[in-house]
Amino acid sequence: MQNQEWKTNSVRSAAILTTEYVAGTVLSNVELSNQLVVLVDFTIGSLDDLRVKVEFSSDNSSWYQETFSNISGGVSTDTLGEHKFAATGKYRLPISLKDRYVRIGAKGTGTVTDSSCAIDAIIGVS
Numbered sequence: 001m002q003n004q005e006w007k008t009n010s011v012r013s014a015a016i017l018t019t020e021y022v023a024g025t026v027l028s029n030v031e032l033s034n035q036l037v038v039l040v041d042f043t044i045g046s047l048d049d050l051r052v053k054v055e056f057s058s059d060n061s062s063w064y065q066e067t068f069s070n071i072s073g074g075v076s077t078d079t080l081g082e083h084k085f086a087a088t089g090k091y092r093l094p095i096s097l098k099d100r101y102v103r104i105g106a107k108g109t110g111t112v113t114d115s116s117c118a119i120d121a122i123i124g125v126s
Helices: none
Strands: 006-015 035-043 047-057 067-072 075-080 083-085 089-096 101-110 116-124
Touching: 006 035, 006 101, 035 047, 035 083, 035 101, 047 089, 083 089, 101 116
Parallel strands: none
Antiparallel strands: 006 116, 035 089, 035 116, 047 083, 047 101, 067 075
């Protein structure tokens, strides 16, 4: 059995959201890991929803946003990805990883009153 190492990192402390993306703490030197689990603790308050985006970089300068695919008729259409949350809850997002740097941003849509979002990230090898 392989040694399964992991580390939990605080990306964003609980705080009221803004209506523009704000990136949390950049996770660095994670290129020897292959798994990222984003943990989102969200209180909706008066918001319409929360949006979270995950970006990756090899040099901490050029960032590439996570993409999602829609496959239809043998054609894969890829778009820049956002995770949308429309209810208070604790969410878990597993993502494959092979990059040196990761940053995670969050924003609210609608009225930010009484909203809150904290984000942690687990980095590890499976």
